[in-house]
Structure formats: structure tokens, C-alpha cells
Amino acid sequence: MKYDYLIAGSGLYGAVFAYEMKKRGKKCLVIDKRNHIGGNIYCEKIDDINVHKYGAHIFHTSNKKVWEYINQFAEFNNYINSPIARYKDELYNLPFNMNTFSKMWGIVTPQEAKDIIQLQIADLNITEPKNLEEQALSLVGRDVYEKLIKGYTEKQWGRDCKDLPAFIIKRLPLRFTYDNNYFNDRYQGIPIGGYTAIIEKMLEGTEVLLNTDYKEFTAKNGQVADKVLYTGMIDEYYDYKLGVLEYRSVRFEQERYEMENYQGNAVVNYTDREVPYTRIIEHKHFEYGKQPVTIISKEYSSEWHKGDEPYYPVNNEKNNLLYEKYRQLAESENNVIFGGRLGNYKYYDMDKVIEAALDKIEELNKNE
Ligand code: UDP
Numbered sequence: 001m002k003y004d005y006l007i008a009g010s011g012l013y014g015a016v017f018a019y020e021m022k023k024r025g026k027k028c029l030v031i032d033k034r035n036h037i038g039g040n041i042y043c044e045k046i047d048d049i050n051v052h053k054y055g056a057h058i059f060h061t062s063n064k065k066v067w068e069y070i071n072q073f074a075e076f077n078n079y080i081n082s083p084i085a086r087y088k089d090e091l092y093n094l095p096f097n098m099n100t101f102s103k104m105w106g107i108v109t110p111q112e113a114k115d116i117i118q119l120q121i122a123d124l125n126i127t128e129p130k131n132l133e134e135q136a137l138s139l140v141g142r143d144v145y146e147k148l149i150k151g152y153t154e155k156q157w158g159r160d161c162k163d164l165p166a167f168i169i170k171r172l173p174l175r176f177t178y179d180n181n182y183f184n185d186r187y188q189g190i191p192i193g194g195y196t197a198i199i200e201k202m203l204e205g206t207e208v209l210l211n212t213d214y215k216e217f218t219a220k221n222g223q224v225a226d227k228v229l230y231t232g233m234i235d236e237y238y239d240y241k242l243g244v245l246e247y248r249s250v251r252f253e254q255e256r257y258e259m260e261n262y263q264g265n266a267v268v269n270y271t272d273r274e275v276p277y278t279r280i281i282e283h284k285h286f287e288y289g290k291q292p293v294t295i296i297s298k299e300y301s302s303e304w305h306k307g308d309e310p311y312y313p314v315n316n317e318k319n320n321l322l323y324e325k326y327r328q329l330a331e332s333e334n335n336v337i338f339g340g341r342l343g344n345y346k347y348y349d350m351d352k353v354i355e356a357a358l359d360k361i362e363e364l365n366k367n368e
Contacts, residue, residue, distance in 0.1 A: 002224055003029045008214040009231030011039020012350055013340035015202035016357035017229050022206055024365070029225060030203060031212040036196075037203060039231075039340075040311065041350065043194035047256070047293050049284045050194035055250055055299065055311070056267060056281045057195060060185040061351030067187040069354060073198040076189030079286055082180040083267035083279075087147040094269065095182050096140050096148070097175040104143055110176035117141035135166035139174050151273040156301045157248060157314065165316055168347070185351075190286045231340035233310055234326045242325050245345060247304035248312040252297045253277075262294045276300060313345045320345075337364075 004026040007014045015037070018028045036042055040054035058081045061067050070076075083094045093099035101113035120141035129135035132153060136145045149169065153161050157168075173184045181188075191198055209217075214232060218224075230237055235245045266285035270277060277298040284294055304310050313319065323345040330338050339360060341348045348356065 003027045004225060005029070005227050005229055006031065006218075006225035007229045007231070008032075009039060009229075009340065009342075010037040010199065010203065010208060011231055011340055012041055012199070012353045013343070013357045014039070014229060014231045015199045016354055017339065017361065018206045019202040020358070020361045028206050030206055030208045031214060031217055032208070032210055033213045035210050037208060037210070038196050038199040040309075041195040041199070043196045045194065046295055048291050049289055049293075049295050050287060051254070051283045051295050051297070052195075052281065052286075053252070054309075055252070055297075056286070057350060058183075058188065058190065058286070059350055060183040060188040061349075062185045062187070063351055063355060064186075066351045066354050066358075069358070070191075070198070070351075073201045074191035074193060076187075077192055077287060079190045079266075079288075080188055081182040081267065082265070083182055083269055084265050085148050085152075085269045085271045087151075087271045088274075090147070092148060093180045094148075095172045095174065095180075096144060097173075097180060098178040099180055100144065100148070101176075102178075104147070113176060116143075129166045131162045132164040132166055132169050133161035136161065136169045139169070148271045152269055152271040152278060155273065155276075155278050157312075158301065158303050159314075159316075163316065167315075171347075192287070226335065228336045230336055230338050231343045233342045234323070234330060234338050234345060237336075237338070238326060238329060242329070243322050244306075245322055245326075246314040246316075246319050247310035248314060249302050249304040249308040250311045251300040251302060253300065254295060254297050257294050257296070258292070259294060260290070260292055262296050310342060313341065313347055315345070315347055 005021055005028040007018055007028050007030045010030050010032040014030060018030050021028050041057050042053050043050040044053050059070065059076065085092045085094050092103055098110060098113065101107060105116055107113055117140060120143065121137050124137060126134050126138040129138050136149045150161055153164065157164055263280060263282050266282055267279060269279045277300050279299050281297045282294060284291060337360065338344060339357060340353060
């Protein structure tokens, strides 16, 4: 036996784990089925622009420990995410705040906004929101729901808002101040040099095999390590034997334009049903780029099928129950750990991935 850990997946979870284990004198082998490291935070430099190849990633956290941790690997710029929502030809600020309400209703004060929302939902009598629709209506009223949430959410998730969990919409701040910061977190930014450079640093000195599928590799090579960290889909690991968990996949249409500025903002969400994509990312604006050209990505959301890239776990009741069964199976494993968005079937943000990886390392240390 050559390695202490075989790590399947070189995304953020796998890379933090490998870095921490190397620090503790453990020998790890990282394998990844793609032809690059970094999982979905992978960036590729095109025309001197860091292109987020698997969708926009904005680092934000309120956890000082996590912020200091990630700052070991990169300096961060002062980017603050402030997406624009486009509903047909109307433009609104996100997240839902006084700028949004003032534009929507021509009002000025927080009390006016609250009164309108109250009036729009008075007859619904929602006491405890049971799904995303009820949650959204009770927070922002019918107009904002119809124009900025319903269409976008149904495109993004491929499901009716009544069939989605309320927590998804609670990811977004709701404010009665004129503040377009998409996050409430204390720390926020984009790493100077891009995310791939962070992963490269984390994996420095660790052996990495690309284009290597876990199942094929272990079938050919037997047991090359004492333990396994698996960051792929937990149901795939078990050959879907208890059932198939649902995921959403995303397809990106990347376009390059000979112009300095295509849309004037890094993120523009298209919230009506008619436009087939959910949002357009203009990558250079994450780093205040001044290049004479620009790269944009249109995001098309679709249901995941075997063979597609999974992006978002669909954490509704049915899937969470099935995941719980897989989790119990996983718990009985002595030598396999599951981690990350896919291994834990959780809609994690990057900071939560780091937190989870560091917690896991601490837990393993205690038990050693
Ligand atoms: N959302 C919406 N309208 C928007 C942006 C977001 O209704 O313009 C809802 C939608 O349901 C989405 C959720 O808020 O799935 C979370 O959005 P977030 O931006 O956190 O999604 P992510 O960046 O993870 O794709």
C-alpha cells in the first residue's frame, strides 16, 4: 500500500483535504476524471480574462477562520457582487432591497415598501411558508415574485416554485435599505490570479492524475491507499443501488466580443420565462478588467441525466430522504469518507466547503 489517502476529485474540498493531510505528513494521491484540476471553481485565462468555466464563483464568508485560511493561497480583490435582474426590458437591482422596490413601485421609504408588500399578501395568510413560492410571496409580495423570482427559479430548477424548498430563496438577503450587496457576509472578493491558482497551491507537492475515473482506476489498480476521500456523487459511488438522486446541470455558451464592455456588470439575471438562459456572466467585471475584448457566458439550466456534469443537488424532501439512506450506508464504511457538494448532496457555497473539509480533518485527527 503506497498512499494514506486516495482522493477522488480535485475540487475545493479535495484540494483542502490534500493540503491539510500533506501538512500532517500523510501521502495522498489525487485523481480527477476531468482534464484539469479545480472541479467547478476552475478558471481558464482567455485574452487575459479569468473565465469561470463552470459558472460564476464569488467568494464570501462570515467565518474569519475560513477567510484567513483562503487568504493563505491568494490575495482577494474588493469585488462586491451586485447583480442586475432583467425582466423583459425592465432592469432592477438585486438582491431585493430599496432600489428594487423603489423602481418597481415608484416609492421612496421603507415603510411604503413594507405597506405594499403587506397589501399584496394580506389575503394569503401565510404563517409558516411551506415551499419556495410561499416563502418568496411572504417576503417580497406578488409583484417582485412574479417579475423577479418565479420565471428565474422555474428555469433554474425546472420545477414549479410550489415544489421547491423554501430555503433556496432564503439564500438571498432581503433589505429595506438602499444596498445592492448580494451577500450579507463580512468578507467578500475574487482571488487575484483566479481560482485555479489557489487549487494549484493547495496541491503543490501532491501527486495528481487527471483524466482518471475513480471506478476504472480502482478496478485496475486495486487498493492503492489505506483510505479514500470521495467527492463525486454519493449515489454514483454506490451504483445508484438505492435510487438516483436528482441534480441540475448547467450548459454554458461562451461568446467573445471585440468590445470593451458588453453588459456593464458581471452578472445579469434574465428573470422572465421567455429568454431561455438564466443569466449572462461577463467575466472581466469580476476583476475590473480593461482588456479591449470581452468574454461572456450564457447559462442554460437543465435536468441532470447520467453522463452530464452535476451542479446543484435538488434538496427537496424526496431527495433528502434518499440521500439520508445513502448517508447511512456511507456511515458504515470504515475507509471511505464522502465530502463536498456532491459527496454530501448539499447546496454548499465555497466557504462552507472549506469549513466542512477542515472540520473533517479535525475529526479524523481526534480519532487517530
Ligand atoms: N433567484 C431568483 N431570482 C434571481 C436570482 C435568484 O428567483 O434573480 C432565486 C432562485 O430560486 C435561485 C435562488 O434565488 O435558485 C438562489 O440564487 P443564487 O444566486 O444564490 O444561486 P446560485 O448563485 O447558487 O446559482
